[in-house]
Amino acid sequence: MKKPHFSSILFFALISIWTISCNENSENNSKKEDSATIDVSQEVVSAENVFVYVPSPIETASLLKDAGAKYNPDFLNLPSNVSRYSSTASRALNLGVYGTDLAFAGIFDQHAETMLFMDCTGKLADALHVSSAFSADRNTRLEGNMNNRDSVLSIITDSYWDCDALLHENHQTQASALMIAGGWIEGLYLACKVAETTNSNDIRIRIAEQGSSLDKLVALLDKQNHIDTKPIAEELKKLKMIFDALPKNTNASPNVSTDNKTGVTTIGDDNSIPKASLNELEFQNILKQVTLIRSGIIKLN
Numbered sequence: 407m408k409k410p411h412f413s414s415i416l417f418f419a420l421i422s423i424w425t426i427s428c429n430e431n432s433e434n435n436s437k438k439e440d441s442a443t444i445d446v447s448q449e450v451v452s453a454e455n456v457f458v459y460v461p462s463p464i465e466t467a468s469l470l471k472d473a474g475a476k477y478n479p480d481f482l483n484l485p486s487n488v489s490r491y492s493s494t495a496s497r498a499l500n501l502g503v504y505g506t507d508l509a510f511a512g513i514f515d516q517h518a519e520t521m522l523f524m525d526c527t528g529k530l531a532d533a534l535h536v537s538s539a540f541s542a543d544r545n546t547r548l549e550g551n552m553n554n555r556d557s558v559l560s561i562i563t564d565s566y567w568d569c570d571a572l573l574h575e576n577h578q579t580q581a582s583a584l585m586i587a588g589g590w591i592e593g594l595y596l597a598c599k600v601a602e603t604t605n606s607n608d609i610r611i612r613i614a615e616q617g618s619s620l621d622k623l624v625a626l627l628d629k630q631n632h633i634d635t636k637p638i639a640e641e642l643k644k645l646k647m648i649f650d651a652l653p654k655n656t657n658a659s660p661n662v663s664t665d666n667k668t669g670v671t672t673i674g675d676d677n678s679i680p681k682a683s684l685n686e687l688e689f690q691n692i693l694k695q696v697t698l699i700r701s702g703i704i705k706l707n
Contacts, residue, residue, distance in 0.1 A: 463509035466593035475600040477514035482507040488526040495634040496706035498581040501530040502588025539569035580632040598693040617649035
């Protein structure tokens, strides 16, 4: 199967502000060495050929765990909701939501919940005609590897890689964009809930850094020019107004380097740059808006 360029960006490139900014242990430091290549002068956003700063579900869940989050099933979308999603838009958005919840359960070694969320993603993928991405064989492999977290996370990542590829092959780029949007919103929602319950300043810093991701995500949805993407794009623009109003850290700039042999440009992290957090009002504004957006998504029919 031919894998679209955008899929490789999302699931293997690992260009994530969450990951780039996290320096808490050696595992995260190694991720920075594998940071993705980008054209830093790129301005035009499309699903087919632009690197989008959107963290994958695995990256988001990993960061939250490293920051001290505890598994709380109350934060996640109910598996029983899966049967209510009947439109293409609601299925694609909630495929992203359940994908992030699947990663969250998997990284916290919640075996029963992992299988439940894998089943949810499989049902939505089947409804979107990309069922092979979450096949029965993968479910069997997942169940058989529950005691090996690396294998579990690899299976989850491969499933989404294939799901995005199939959506593109089926000319459902708007569904791919919606899946990515749903996953990003769920990730931000979980980050906000964890920050709220743990009072973690590290997570608040990561939340504050998501403005760039949001800019690219809005542009991606707008680029689709599709009736299914317009409602969520409009909701995200309201959230974007809150991020745009945050004080800008004018000293913060990425550490950009180019490999002389390959010509590859990478964005890393400069530990000398102070990180900007959120005050209580800023945090509550973001939490309120992302909760409203997320509630609307999981209640869609």
